[in-house]
Amino acid sequence: HRRPALALAPVIPDLLDSGDILPSRPARTRANAVVDVARITQALANPAVPRNATAFEVSPDGRTVVAGSPDAPPVAIDVGTLAQVPLPAEDAPDLFEVAARVHRNLWFGLGGLVTLATFALLVLAALGPLLGPYRRPRTALTWHIALGWLSWPLIVFLPLTAVLIVVPIGRPPGFAREVAPVPLVEALTHAAPQVDLTHLRFAQVMPGGGLFIVTEGASGPERRIVMGARVYDFGGRFVQVMRDLHAGDVAGPWGRVLVLASALVLLALMGTGLVSWTRRRRTSAARRASGDGATEAEDAPQLVGTA
Secondary structure, eight states, X not given: OHHHHHHTTTTHHHHHHHHHHGGGSOOOOOOOOOOOHHHXXXXXXXXXXXTTOOEEEEOTTSSEEXXXXXXXXXXXXXXXXXXXXXXOOOOOOXXXXXXXXXXXXXXXXXXXXXXXXXXXXXXHHHHGGGSSOOOOSOSHHHHHHHHHHHTHHHHHHHHHHHHHHHSOTTSOSOOOOOSSOOOHHHHHHHHTTTSOOTTEEEEEEOTTSOEEEEEEETTEEEEEEEETTEEEESSHHXXXXXXXXXXXXXXXXXXXXXXXXXXXXXXXXXXXHHHHHHHHHHHHHHHHHHTOOXXXXXXXXXXXXXX
C-alpha cells in the first residue's frame, strides 16, 4: 500500500489538483448548429483536401470543415462556398482547459500514465480499510486511518468512476474488420443513412475500415462506430453516465460538491500518509544513529495503513 502510493506521489496530486478546478468550470455551451451532410461531403471533395484525408472536424457554427491526414497539414473549407479558407485561429487555453489537459494527459500526452495511476489509486483506496483498524485520531498515522475509514465512499468515488469510463463495459467485444480502409468521403456517404448526422462534429476513418463519428446530442457528445451495415455505440449509455458522475454533471451543484469533496479527501489522505511516512523514517534514522538497534523492518508494523 505504501510503496505504490509513494511511487505515484508525483502524479496523483496533479490529477487531484486539476480535478479540484474542473468542477467549478462554467456550464459548457453546446453547439447546436445543424449540419448539411451533403455540403460537408462536397467540401471534403475540394482538391485542396488531401486525397488520403482520414479525419475532419466541423466548426461549432457548422460553417467550416477542417480535414487532414497523418502526413499532410490540415485544410479548412467553407461549407457555404466550398472554397478553401484560412485555418481558424486557436484561442489561448484558459485555466479550465489547462486543468483538463493536465487531468487527462498530464499536459505532455501521458494518458497511459494517467490510466495506470487511476487503476492504482482505486486499488489503494479499496484495500486501505483492510490494512489497519479504526483508531482514535492523534497522530498523522491515526488521522490517516480514521479519515480512510470515515470517508471511504468518497475516497473510492472518483477512481471508481474513472476506471469504469476506461474499461470496456457496454461496448461490443470486437468489431468486424473491412478488407481495406474506406476513403473518408465514401465512409461518410455510407454512414449518412444509418446515423443522424444533423449535429455532426467529428469523424475519423478507423484502421481496417469503418468510421468513428461524434455527434452533439441533448446530453453531450455521442460517439458511434459505423462498420459495414452495423452501428455501434462507443461506450453506450453506461460510459456516458460514468463520465457525468466523474465530472460532477449530475444533481446540479451537488454533483460538483461531491466531486470536490472526494478530491479533497484524497488529497488529505496523501498528505497525512506522506507526513506519517516522513516522521517514521526520521524516527527510524534517529534510533539507528543512537545505537538503539531499531531497523526499518522493526518499524514496518507501525507503518501499516500509511500512504
